[in-house]
Amino acid sequence: MSFDHLGLRSELLEAVKAKGYTAPTPIQSRAVPVILGGRDILARAQTGTGKTDAFALPLVEILSRENISARHPRALVLAPTRELALQVGETIKDYARRVSMRCTVVHGGGRINPQIDRLRRGIDILVATPGRLLDLSGQRHLDLSRIGFLVFDEADRMLDLGFSEAIAEILDLVPIRRRTMLFSATYTPSIRNLAAVMLKEPQEIEATPSLTAAESVVQKVHLVNRANKCALLVHLLTKGNWDRILVFTRTRHGANKLTEKLSAQGIVAAAMHGDKSQSSRTRTLQQFKEGRIRVLVATDVAARGLDISNLPHVVNYDMPGTPEDYVHRIGRTGRAGVRGIAVSLVSPDEKRHLQAIEKLLEQKIPVETVDGYTEDSDVPDYVLFRPGSLASHKKADRDLKEMVLKRNARKQESKSRTAGKKRKSLKKPARPGFPRPPKPGKPKRRK
Numbered sequence: 001m002s003f004d005h006l007g008l009r010s011e012l013l014e015a016v017k018a019k020g021y022t023a024p025t026p027i028q029s030r031a032v033p034v035i036l037g038g039r040d041i042l043a044r045a046q047t048g049t050g051k052t053d054a055f056a057l058p059l060v061e062i063l064s065r066e067n068i069s070a071r072h073p074r075a076l077v078l079a080p081t082r083e084l085a086l087q088v089g090e091t092i093k094d095y096a097r098r099v100s101m102r103c104t105v106v107h108g109g110g111r112i113n114p115q116i117d118r119l120r121r122g123i124d125i126l127v128a129t130p131g132r133l134l135d136l137s138g139q140r141h142l143d144l145s146r147i148g149f150l151v152f153d154e155a156d157r158m159l160d161l162g163f164s165e166a167i168a169e170i171l172d173l174v175p176i177r178r179r180t181m182l183f184s185a186t187y188t189p190s191i192r193n194l195a196a197v198m199l200k201e202p203q204e205i206e207a208t209p210s211l212t213a214a215e216s217v218v219q220k221v222h223l224v225n226r227a228n229k230c231a232l233l234v235h236l237l238t239k240g241n242w243d244r245i246l247v248f249t250r251t252r253h254g255a256n257k258l259t260e261k262l263s264a265q266g267i268v269a270a271a272m273h274g275d276k277s278q279s280s281r282t283r284t285l286q287q288f289k290e291g292r293i294r295v296l297v298a299t300d301v302a303a304r305g306l307d308i309s310n311l312p313h314v315v316n317y318d319m320p321g322t323p324e325d326y327v328h329r330i331g332r333t334g335r336a337g338v339r340g341i342a343v344s345l346v347s348p349d350e351k352r353h354l355q356a357i358e359k360l361l362e363q364k365i366p367v368e369t370v371d372g373y374t375e376d377s378d379v380p381d382y383v384l385f386r387p388g389s390l391a392s393h394k395k396a397d398r399d400l401k402e403m404v405l406k407r408n409a410r411k412q413e414s415k416s417r418t419a420g421k422k423r424k425s426l427k428k429p430a431r432p433g434f435p436r437p438p439k440p441g442k443p444k445r446r447k
Helices: 010-018 026-036 051-064 082-099 112-120 130-138 155-160 164-173 189-198 226-239 252-264 278-290 323-330 348-361 390-395 398-426
Strands: 041-044 075-078 103-106 125-128 149-152 179-184 203-206 217-223 245-248 269-272 295-298 313-316 340-346
Touching: 010 051, 010 082, 026 041, 026 051, 026 203, 051 075, 051 082, 051 125, 051 149, 051 179, 075 130, 082 103, 082 125, 082 278, 103 112, 103 130, 112 130, 125 130, 130 164, 155 164, 155 179, 155 189, 164 189, 179 189, 217 348, 226 252, 226 340, 252 269, 252 295, 269 278, 278 295, 313 323, 323 340, 323 348, 340 348
Parallel strands: 041 179, 041 203, 075 125, 075 149, 103 125, 149 179, 217 340, 245 295, 245 313, 269 295, 313 340
Antiparallel strands: none
């Protein structure tokens, strides 16, 4: 099937061709006709399958048929994160401008006044994150009573981030008579319950029978001691001459710390996570896309919503806590049929996470050794002793091992003393109020 058979107007077909698309993806070929036919839908498709275009194209098509010029939006698209909202907004704008329609994006983490100004000029389609949407509505800068189409993108992620109450408030603000589309990568019980409340006789569309990794992604695992992870990552980058790498860590502190270590090795790297301002995150992502940043270290806030073309490598520096997040992480590479590589650095305490991922995927991920870095690999002769490597431990001299162990013990003791001093200083905060006047001295006795 081609896009010409989906029932879209010529302007939208030209926009699709301008993007280089030749044929619709499975989710697009199934969802577009259903939406154009007037039904609610509950759709499941993994990330990177083109589901944004699956609702953007028919949404713009239907609204363009109505010759209405209104100030307040007629369609609302909800996204869980700022990055995803901006990405969805750009996709819709590409189509909307072809038919003289207006689309804007509102999200938290940025100044609200410019967003208010854009809303005052009038819009047709609004893409929003739940928190900022409720802020604007509460301040009466936004009227949702004319919403005819409500779209939830990455609905499961929205619930994971704790937006259940916000969703309930939004449903009270939009009309009962409306068209609703719910897109999700997984069908959890909470998603089913949400669909039962929002959707009316929906058409279920399932482009993927289960949550699986894309076939275009080559997966591999390196079993490595946690202390050797950074050294292994640097080795892989330099030896393989990798260009543009997206690295995932579990915490914001971990992302900052790894970025500092890579920068110290002369590797241009930057961190992106929730503590960064929206302007900083947008600027960093743009520099990464342009190739000015070689390594982007991100938390799971970037696992969904990042659309980076021709991203060759994704590295799980820390294994994710849930198997589903693994699929979303590695889904950043191997997109649009281009081959990608996903590498996971698994420490002994993370093997249970690896087992859970393999159970979800119903396959074993190949384990590869890297001499001198991974567990049970051969250590080069010039390395006298590498802690954490069984092969190195067997080969090293006893006196050398004892010396290294004593040195590590001294380091740990020094860290403990430093931490103890910090805790002690925190227990004695400065007393509030004005400083106490000095005690008067004893009056001098007259002679």
